[in-house]
Amino acid sequence: MKNEFWKALHCNVTEWMKEAGGILEQSFTDQLDVQYKTSYDDLVTNMDKQIEQFFIQRIHQHYPDHRIISEEGFGDDVTSSEGILWLIDPIDGTMNFVHQRRHFAISVGIYEDGVGRAGFIYDVIADDLYHCIKGQGAFLNQAKLPMLKDVKLNESLFSINATWVNKNRRIDPEIMQPIAKSCRGTRSYGSAAIELAYVASGTLDAYFTMRLAPWDYGAGLILIEEVGGKATRVDGSPIDLLNQNSLLVGKKGLQEEIVQHIKNEVSKGKFIQKAD
Template identity: 35%
Template sequence: MENIQSVHTQVIQWLDELVPFIKRSLSQVLQIEEKAHRQDLVTNMDKEVQDFLVGKITESYPNHMIIGEESPLPPLNENREHVWTIDPIDGTANFVKQSDHFCVLISYYENDIGKLGYILDVMNEDLYYAIENEGAFLNHEKLTEPPEISLQDGLISVNVREWYGKECFGKLSQESFDIRYFGCGGIDSIHVIKGKFAAFATSKSGNWDLAAQLIFAKELGLKASRFDGSAITYLDGGDWVLSNKGTYDELIEILKGWHES
């Protein structure tokens, strides 16, 4: 087992180095490629940020497993005593098109138990982090559990382009207060963590998209699951929801219809 406070101190230092590095890149010419389709982008900065973090982790912890969005998935049936997940730039399209509303996601797990989770809002230089059994923090100030929000009073974040035309989206639009979407799961999750959104739901994700948020959920009394209400772990991808507990039950009743509509 690692000394968690020592690991945490190192991650803070790494992320402090990343902020000016990423911001400088915005004044440079990016190398942009398409992955699955024209809205699914990857840039040289996605790869360079991941390489930077992988290098830091490997230098300090050469025997730890690393799962990064921009590298092949390692065999997950191997020893999982120490596992890191990295999404080097979550919201790459926002990074390219807006130079805003993107973040860096990192998590650290020991024996499948979430120990550390990080969401770095780069442009605002806001660092959110969660430490097992110690709580969640924004720039070292402890966050409180968000007050309960009903679905009727809550803003719900979903990908409108992906969900438009589905019966469950129409029902969600009618029964929630309204729909919002930043186009970056980490930024949308921050709004749930702070109680500004009642929930964030996405039908497509990799485990690097959700591993950090699962630790925040545990520390802040939020609910996280698949659309059908079944449990989700940091090794999973696909559909998932991060929700205020006052919204969750009504939301899941609607989301259960996602795959049928």
């Protein structure tokens, strides 16, 4: 696709993100319908579904030959990354949306034949739109984001939820405990899209999680690549765009140092869940 195509798409998506954000802010005056999906900490609301439909309708109208993978399952049945593929999370951080009414984001990533071409993450309440077209720089609202400079582990802010240094079924907590202790500070915000946007903008130096779906990381990976960051599964293997993955993203040297640490610990026999 030509530059003009991506430029026009960028305008469209920016407009849709802002409109959808407005709908979400408005919704706080109404009663939310909250349902549980797989477990008591896996929430979905009527607004997740409404915003997903909002995007799907517009994409099908403007780009009828594009395909969509989205969190609430109203998208298409996608089995390959050929052609143009949209990865959409209508509300990333639904628990924050329900409990906090802030710290949630709309995430839209667009891939062409498996290559990230445009990424958008909108932190609605902060009114921060992180966006890029591949090769043209990444932006936070109007401000161009600088390329990431490397940082030492002991001077880094590392986003890792307490879950991963606590007993859990995906990773031996002893693997990440020394990293969480050696960094300058750990943070956890409860929205992968915001945490990925924070890595892209240098607000965080790295982000670790054991399980994310394509709609969670689709946009974030494009933004992070655009500013020179690195993203792999936590064992250093490449991310599979169509499936659940563990994820370790960050400034390049720092990301590689943490991957190497994880590999060393795994080689000593410590447990880590393989990709699904």
